[in-house]
Amino acid sequence: MTIQPNSLEARDKAYHLHSYTNARALERDGALVIERGEGIYVYDNAGKQYIEGMAGLWSVGVGFGENRLVEAAAKQMAKLPYYHTFTARTHSPSVELAEKLIQMAPVPMSKAYFTNSGSEANDTAMKIVWYRSNALGKPDKKKIISRTKGYHGVTIASASLTGLPNNHRSFDLPLARVLHTSCPHYRVFKTEGETEAQFVERCAQDLEDLILKEGPDTVAAFIGEPVMGAGGVIVPPAGYWEAIQKVLKKYDVLFIADEVICGFGRTGNMFGTTTFDLQPDMITLSKQISSSYQPISALLINENVYQPLADESAKIGTFGHGVTAAGHPVAAAVALENIAIIEERDLVGNVKALSPKFLARLKTIGENPLVIETRGVGLIGAFELAPREGFTAGQLGAKLVPLLMEEGVISRAIGDSMAFCPPMIITDEQVDTMFDKVERGLETFA
Ligand code: PLP
Numbered sequence: 001m002t003i004q005p006n007s008l009e010a011r012d013k014a015y016h017l018h019s020y021t022n023a024r025a026l027e028r029d030g031a032l033v034i035e036r037g038e039g040i041y042v043y044d045n046a047g048k049q050y051i052e053g054m055a056g057l058w059s060v061g062v063g064f065g066e067n068r069l070v071e072a073a074a075k076q077m078a079k080l081p082y083y084h085t086f087t088a089r090t091h092s093p094s095v096e097l098a099e100k101l102i103q104m105a106p107v108p109m110s111k112a113y114f115t116n117s118g119s120e121a122n123d124t125a126m127k128i129v130w131y132r133s134n135a136l137g138k139p140d141k142k143k144i145i146s147r148t149k150g151y152h153g154v155t156i157a158s159a160s161l162t163g164l165p166n167n168h169r170s171f172d173l174p175l176a177r178v179l180h181t182s183c184p185h186y187r188v189f190k191t192e193g194e195t196e197a198q199f200v201e202r203c204a205q206d207l208e209d210l211i212l213k214e215g216p217d218t219v220a221a222f223i224g225e226p227v228m229g230a231g232g233v234i235v236p237p238a239g240y241w242e243a244i245q246k247v248l249k250k251y252d253v254l255f256i257a258d259e260v261i262c263g264f265g266r267t268g269n270m271f272g273t274t275t276f277d278l279q280p281d282m283i284t285l286s287k288q289i290s291s292s293y294q295p296i297s298a299l300l301i302n303e304n305v306y307q308p309l310a311d312e313s314a315k316i317g318t319f320g321h322g323v324t325a326a327g328h329p330v331a332a333a334v335a336l337e338n339i340a341i342i343e344e345r346d347l348v349g350n351v352k353a354l355s356p357k358f359l360a361r362l363k364t365i366g367e368n369p370l371v372i373e374t375r376g377v378g379l380i381g382a383f384e385l386a387p388r389e390g391f392t393a394g395q396l397g398a399k400l401v402p403l404l405m406e407e408g409v410i411s412r413a414i415g416d417s418m419a420f421c422p423p424m425i426i427t428d429e430q431v432d433t434m435f436d437k438v439e440r441g442l443e444t445f446a
Contacts, residue, residue, distance in 0.1 A: 037064025053411045055423045058261045059287035063423040069293045076333035085327045093332035106271040109300040114327035118260035119153025121284040121297040126157045129221045135312035145222045148183040149231030182206045184236040196237045204243035221254040226272025229261040232417040233382035241276045254281045264288035265348040268378035294331035347424040351379045361435040385416040407437040
């Protein structure tokens with residue numbers, strides 16, 4: 001791409017440090033300018049149309065250009081553009097959203113706490129775990145277990161929970177109180193001759209061994225995504241969550257379900273907690289809570305977590321935590337309208353109805369000798385490219401992304417896995433169009 005002087009691309013290169021980007025490569029190549037979106041499509045500044053096969057960052061569930069969300073934001077902006085929720089102040093959008101989330105929670109929850117990103121929600125969950133342990137007179141019960149390849153965000157705490165090397169390397173992370181246990185990716189981590197059931201047993205045993213090694217009195221919580229997203233769309237094998245939860249119960253370890261991707265329909269139920277029969281004590285939500293039209297996240301906590309927290313706050317005189325924009329009225333109003341759209345249009349039903357086709361099309365791609373595995377549930381899936389001589393890990397995925405973009409599909413390479421997570425408004429025909437394009441891209445890749 002030739003970059004014209006003073007173009008958006010040139011000014012971007014000059015002034016903008018990008019997330020998750022090789023800064024030197026950006027200096028050389030520049031960034032793609034996305035100008036507008038409509039439905040499942042986005043358009044770049046040359047007018048080229050792409051199917052947003054990743055719904056942005058697993059997030060634009062109701063699709064682009066949804067006018068009801070624009071109107072909800074404008075209406076709230078005119079009425080009360082900002083107010084906070086510190087020192088016992090509140091406003092109607094935050095009350096209504098908290099009530100809605102508690103009512104729709106997949107397991108009994110007691111309170112909703114608002115933040116602005118998934119990272120902050122998980123960071124808050126971690127702080128609440130520590131606060132609670134102190135409240136219960138267990139100051140040594142502070143360690144939190146996450147999983148290799150889990151993704152929980154980028155703040156110092158949530159990046160520590162994340163189990164991916166690029167989130168730790170050169171950042172001097174993870175924090176010492178965070179431990180990682182095994183990733184439930186059967187194909188990659190199974191041992192010679194190990195069945196899936198034996199693998200599940202070993203994952204649970206690994207967790208138990210880690211808890212015993214550290215001392216059960218020092219381990220406070222476990223965090224996991226029902227389906228790992230940024231780790232490569234890793235759907236755990238049957239029986240995995242049942243076995244893991246058994247260990248957590250045995251050692252009185254809280255369970256935090258990170259539903260930042262799975263929440264609001266992605267796996268074919270409103271929550272991944274339902275799809276995988278989980279019993280979490282806390283749930284973190286973001287992304288599809290507002291289809292990312294506004295930044296907002298929520299942490300749901302049950303009574304078992306809330307009561308000691310309330311006691312401790314009374315003892316200290318405050319729950320000393322909160323960000324300026326927590327429960328922001330405009331973001332909360334947009335989230336409420338977004339959830340209303342998901343419910344009224346039965347987008348969860350749409351995910352359920354289209355999932356068999358989505359997974360079947362992935363499976364067909366899996367028959368291509370260039371592909372080693374396909375994975376998925378609901379409308380989230382991936383295919384993994386087979387290793388090839390002369391390419392190191394991740395290079396194949398990076399090579400395929402632009403070929404798919406030429407065909408008009410945006411996917412995300414996670415190493416050599418190509419992830420798909422389209423807006424939940426996608427139609428049966430559009431699923432076919434998307435994968436037809438992917439197959440054409442793969443032909444040029446061969
Ligand atoms: N948790 C999960 C499962 C995620 O996928 C993400 C982001 O992709 C996060 C947490 C962090 O959210 P955010 O990027 O909004 O901080």
